[in-house]
Amino acid sequence: MESFKSVINYISNPTILVTAVLLIFPFIFPPTEWFYKINKRLRLDKLWTGKGLLVMTVVTISFFIFGLGDYNFKSIVLKPDNVPISGLILLLIFFTWLSMSQAYKNDALVEKGKSVDEYYDAPNDKVLVWPDLVYVELISLILFSAFMLIWSIGLPAPLEQPANPAESPNPAKAPWYFLGLQEMLVYFDPWYAGVVLPTFIIVGLMAIPYIDSDPNGSGYYSYKDRKLSVSIYLFGWLILWNVLIVIGTFLRGPNWGFFGPFEYWDSHRLEALTNVNLSEFVYVKWLEIGLPQSILLREAPGLILVFIFIGVLPVLLAKTILKKYYEDLGPSRYSIFVVLMIFGALLPLKMYLRWLFNLKYLISIPEYFFNF
């Protein structure tokens, strides 16, 4: 039992968790034909059958039930504001399954040359709204209201000590839906994690219909025809966003240190902070000449690297791997798409740089609050 817990504790470490997710993800949600074939070969599409749902649900629920036996797990999961997130996990599993199972079903129908489930022969196939839709809606609303009532009775809303601006709780956490952003603060400065990145997310989301110009797959669940777009979306939303929220909520304890779900939140625990800026790597560790006085010179390595990543890489990609997309999308759509992708990719990239090299910042100009 204890060893199982410590295994869970171990593998829920962001390093391992994120790596695992990154590795497994493309096989479950294949972005390209190649992955798709392997997905089929590994019979991973079985996940989206009734049995798959059963397995996933049973595993998740039994994990929760098992976990609730543990004091530490219980005290975190049952914190009133964390309860919705547990619910969210279950809902996500269910709705991912729901959409994917329908998508795979439709894919199969399309493959057989049949029309998809949602296909209808306009206008004959229409039904009147009254009473079918209105009634269903009414029932949903009543059920939901009933659910809200029981939820409200069963779980009192939290009210902690009165506000004390002089003493911050450890850890101080943002509302759960922003914990993804707060988790990014570990790797980026607030100007990026808190301002620029959210702006990119919002803009990126709004830009989706303008970048994904493929008219296929409108109005019905499908996967095969939209592999890349769906997998990118699922990666961004399901993984980056929700997994970071889960990590931020359940696995971050005092001093924003990592704690496994069954670990005690010991505020005395220390983590060795040995992070180094790129400029220090270059000038102090390798060249042993000390940091130059001039800021530009000092940060030159980082600036060059970032320039290559943002300025040169898209061009290179357009010429090589992404040539097809470049041609499909045209220069303006392509550049928006690639910039968004690149900034999205910065996050995992920076994570790994931190984990592997203890890299603090690529560019560090604290004089102007500019750390990147």
Add this chain to the structure above:
Amino acid sequence: MSEKKSLFEKLASGQIWTSIFRGGGVPRSRRQRMMVVLNSVFLHLHPVRLPKHAVKLKFTWCMGGLSFFIFLILTISGILLMFYYRPTIEYAYTDMMDLTEQVPFGIMREIHRWGAHAMVITVWLHMFRVFMTGSYKPPREFNWAIGVILLVLTLLLSFTGYLLPWDQLAIWAIAVGSNMAGATPFLGAEGPGSALLAIGDINFITKVSDARFGLIGGRFLGEATLLRFYVLHCIGLPFIIMIFMAVHFWRIRKDGGISTPV
């Protein structure tokens, strides 16, 4: 039939009823069923007829509808809470305690709080569903963008409401959030580039003039912050979100109703 009308039927054919419900009577015929939707200010959000799959819960998950419904729940419970809550740092916390313990049906606070969480989740899932069915594709691109704005507004509504209990949970969550505003490039006192906006010895982006100040109304979280968040939460953001919701719903209909396979 004409001899023996039930009480309800009598009522339904009377002047009062017919003046209120244009269609009159129980909608039985196809025409009546259409009219009932067309003639109701509330129901005519819907089209009269729909593709079959649009009625299927399996397809819609009812998440958009639920989001709107929760918004209504939050509006009502929020208005009720406003009767007992004073947004000052002297009273906010104690009013919250009294709401929990003394106010009749103080469960309104739980409904409001959990409703808020639920709304974030339903809006997310709604977006998820819309993406998975590819419903953002032309001609619905713009409505997707509106939807994204609605998502952001939902998060902001929840975020502004988070401060109002004025407990440790509230102010530190907002502190974490609002400190990020202080790091806005150029416009935040601790953001990159703000130091460049200076002439001579005068710095133009300081703690009393940056984005964070505009958000929280002070250098620290305090009275002004609480009031600002309260006004935004109760009036400002609901006002904006309602405008966008109206556009969102309007555009659903104008963009050809629920998305269908072409």
Add this chain to the structure above:
Amino acid sequence: MNNSNNQERYYNVLKLNKWFALSSILFTAFWILVFADDFNRPWKKYQIDFRKIEIEKIKLDIESEDTALQDNNNYKVLINSLDKSKNDLQLESAKVDKINSELSLLEVELYRHNQNFQFSKADMDAQRYKYEEALFGHGNVEEVEKKYNRLQKETNNFFLIAENTQSKIDDLGTQLKLINENIKKYEDAIFSVTKEKQLLERLLSKLDPESMSFSNKVANIVRDLPVIDFIDPYYEVKQVVVNDLKEDLIYMGMPKVDRCMTCHVGIDKKGFENQPQPYTTHPRLDEFVGGSSPHPISEYGCTSCHAGRGRGTDFISSGHMPKDDAQEKEWEEKYGWEALHYWEDKMLPAQYAEAGCFKCHGDNMPVTGAETLTLGMATFEKAGCYSCHSMDRWIDTPKPGPSLYKAASKLDKDWVYRWIMEPRAFRHNTWMPHFFKKGNNRSPKDILRSEHESLAMTEYLYEKSDVYNLDNSLKSGDPENGALLVASYGCMGCHQIQPFQDENYDPSVETIRLEQGPNLIGLGSKTSKSWLYSWLKNPYSYHSGTKMPNLRLSDQEASDIASYLINDKNEEFDSVPVPKVNDEILNEITSDFLSQLNSTSQVEAELNQMTSKEKLVYSGEKLIGHYGCYSCHNIQGFEDRKPIGISLNAEGSKLISKLDFGFWHDEIPHTKWDWFYNKINEPEKFDLIPNEDGTVAVKELRPLDKSRMPHYGLEDKEIKSLVTLIMGLVKDEIPPSKLPETTPKFLAVSKGEQFFQTNNCLGCHKIDGKGGAIWPSTAEWIKQIADATNAEDQSLVQSFSPPLLNTQGRKTQPQWLLNWFKNISMIRPHLQARMPSFNFTDEEWNTVIAYFQYKDNLSLTYEDPHQFLANSSSYRAGERIAEMGACNNCHFYGEEKPKQAALTWAPNLVLTKERLRPEWLEEFFINPQEIMPGTKMPAPYIPTEEPKNSVREVWGNDVARISSDSSKLYYGLIDWIWGMNGKKDVSSIVKMHIQSNGYGFIIEEDDWGDDEW
């Protein structure tokens, strides 16, 4: 037309475009106006002006600093030396460069080593946690421990390396420092000389655009531009928030916010004293506003004293109020001034500004520095306002008027009638107010009724009067001697004999002291000689609570004084006829009161039953109740009555809407203070109706409904002082942190001050320069017994007046003081004025003693008596000093009379050991003038400055041994005084001497002075 119809148009779009453009332009223009309007704030011009004034001042200051520097030779020398050492440094530049390059290399190294150390330490710390966790049972101890030990070693190693590098750097740094030492030295020295100037220049560069760099010049303009003037404006609203002082919002208190300094920019800055308002410095920066004053602006704000609307930032909205009509005119022209509507708490005009002091310092008397308020409090107390208007502050103060329990034995009945009718006709400066012949009861009919009312009250007083057994030992007195005694025994500390009003009368706290007792004129009309004699012999036998003390007069003395005082009669007053009782009017008065409780028929019946006398007594009692006579006087049958007036506890906070301006709303400015002024000046004013021609009519009121508040005939200054006090009677709740600290000292001192005030101690004594109201009378007496020249000699007047009480606490032994208070004996042999015997309780005397003690920061009641050895060397030294100093010239040594004339006599030194504290004596010896300004006592001469040999020769060995130590010498003197024995009471000797030899005033020439000593 046709065309547009085809396009389904009604309006011509081109026209609409024009309209659109025009309306948009209008819209934009108005937006610009909105911005201009918002930008244009009334306070800005004051800040702009003040900035100019400030720049001018700093420039002047810099100029004067410059001239000072130019005259400073040291400065020139320093500059030269600095240049020289800089040149010297040039020679060593190679060495410096070498060190610098070494340093930069080492610093890189140190950076690396430090980082290694820090990272390794971070690892070690993390590992230590793991190690401890392992010890707790989570993990493999051995493995973790091994790693931990390895890291520990590594960390230590890195630390040593880093430290080593650091010490190398330090060495080089020291070398550099040594090379630069001289330069630094001179630079520091120059800096300390020019610091003032540099500061001023720095300040100027922040203020004066001409002294700014170009970019700052731009910034200076940009920062105050519209819209962005929130970022870091120069011109801004300044404010002070005082959370624990509350703005009185009638139904609740809100934290005080004062923005006065937004326009009064210089209020807390020194050096703008001569600028006009609003730029001037606060006139009492040491007391108020200043950061180190007891009332710093950050903790008290402005309106907590001055009142007004502190949040306002323009002239009108801040609630400025003019001090008089002229100022009102001026403001109306200059600012379009009008009174601030809807704000109760308007700013106090200059003459009432001290009202603000009362709410915190009301327990003190006097309120130091607040002359008007103090006069107001003294007047309030003297006039006995508190007895009708009950007040918490004066709840324990005795009634101000004389007791009338035994009135019949004291007063002539007709006199009483006339007195009630018109007190000031008998005594022009009496504090007994006029109830009759006021504006609202001046008609012949009213006067007739008033006469009967007076008769009735007189009748009641006589009917109910107790018996007083007169002292029968009255002798035939000598009025001339009586007059002399009155002048010399100290009567004039509390009384005056002033037949006529002084034309230069200027009411002050001092003049009120002289009115503690009545002006002793016309006593022959008022009372009898035998009563006066009995009263003088023992006032307490007549009324145990009287403030008049017992002067321990002999029978002869008392007879003399009585016969002197009784001689004065007021013939004019005596000639006022006493009317016969008119039954009709008496019935009317009686029935007015009877009908308050009874029906008309009952009243009739009652009236018919009563005799005329019964009616007089009955209505007399009712009238005394009606007019509230019992509030000030002890009157039989009114012991438990409550006072008739409203409480004034929070009168200053009363809403102005609750003050009835009657028909005077156009004549009297609509302010609280003007209402109060008029109410005090002419209490019946609001019963009157002003006519166009300046005459007044009286409102239609029944006699008992008329305003009863009596007329005091006060001077303008007195009324203003009273208004100041009343404006200070506010309900504000002041937190303890803002009040004067209620230390035992504070409590004792304020209690003592009040006791002194109530009992008029300062009528005779002077303490810290205040009091001594008796001095002019003393001078008058000296003129009588000597001549005008002597009377003008202030030191002489001082020496014949009751003693100063400076340092009284340090001076006397408390136990002796208490005994002496209770059993007075002579101390100053030459003094005629005598300390009277008061029948205070021990508690009251302790109030006085505690006041003295705490005032002098002493809290020890019991002290060891001074120890000394008679005939010790020290004692003998003292003896010698006394001899040399000829103490015997003035002081009694027991029975041994002083050598000089009685004029200069001083206390018997035998008394000293039980009376004084040696510590104080030493202080006194060192500088008598400092402690008792004007004293005749010289500092005893001691030979501290003289060479030992000559001291030995002249002063003897005992003094020489300690001649360099003044303290030892003084203590020798003290020892000697303590060793003195002999007769304590020398009063009979003194009496005999003065009777036979007189005082020995030097009448012809005025060469009496310090030279003799």
Add this chain to the structure above:
Amino acid sequence: MPENKKTSTISPSGPPPAALNKADSGSDVSRRSFFSWLSIGWLAFVAATGGFFTMMLRFFFPNILFEPIQTFRAGYPDDYTVGEVDLRWKVKHGVWMVRNDEGIYALSTTCTHLGCTPNWQPTAKKFKCPCHGSGFRITGIHFEGPAPRPLERFKITLADDGQIIVDKNQKYQQEKGQWSDPEAFLKV
């Protein structure tokens, strides 16, 4: 619009109807004014709207603030002795003022362990926390006991009149390398 074009091309070929001609010339004039009026209109409208939004924005930055004042005036540099810890602001403001050879810094009196207030021990030249024995040197650097990091320093500047101003809003932590900030230390 194309109609207009047509008429103007037609007109030279035949005698144009007077009315049409009139309308044409009129529309030519008004066309020019059409652009100018409309553009002026829009320009003004946009400016006015800009004014409105500027007002909205400015509205959120009040002219006065009601925040507790965290700064205090700590007298003149000369009031402090070199090498000594000044205790005069300890109780009122929670600040130790220390002057060394080069300048003055303001140390927070809050122990970084659990927030007790250490005492300055002049003989041992250290701040010693009475709660758990943490020790700090005169610089504020911790050297004994459980304190995890050095004491914090406050922002210290010189006012225009030469007085020291300590601003407790701004903290400088040594472990973050902030002590080298020019405002963490007042050079005298």
